[in-house]
Amino acid sequence: MILRSLEPSPPMAAAISNLAHYIEKTEFVESMTPVEGVAAYILATPDGSRSVAVVGSSLALKNPPNFSFPEDKSMTIEDMYGNPEAAGSKLGSTAVFIATDEPAAKLKSALGAK
DSSP states (O other), X not given: OHHHHHXXXXXXXXXXXXXXXXXTTOEEEEEEOSSTTOEEEEEEOTTSSOEEEEEEOSXXXXXXXXXXXXXXXXXXXXXXXXXXXXXXXXXOSSOEXXXXXXXXXXXXXXXXXX
């Protein structure tokens, strides 16, 4: 019975699977704050052929930050469960993955890096 309670729930299993899909074979590049209250963690493959940002906000539930997803057709945006998010839409209460087959510098720029 105790072990059964430690099994991941279907939503948690989906989130873990999606996370593994995006960060597999990547290395941490850097973290950034695109806007106040939003954290982005940039990862990329060692050869720079693919990069991904894990973006989220601790403020999203009480005071949603003013952060919109990039409107770049080369980028895939999914919530932590693997559901697609529309380019240009606002960050909600769950973390998202923004991925591209471009170098990390392009992704950072699309997220608002100065």
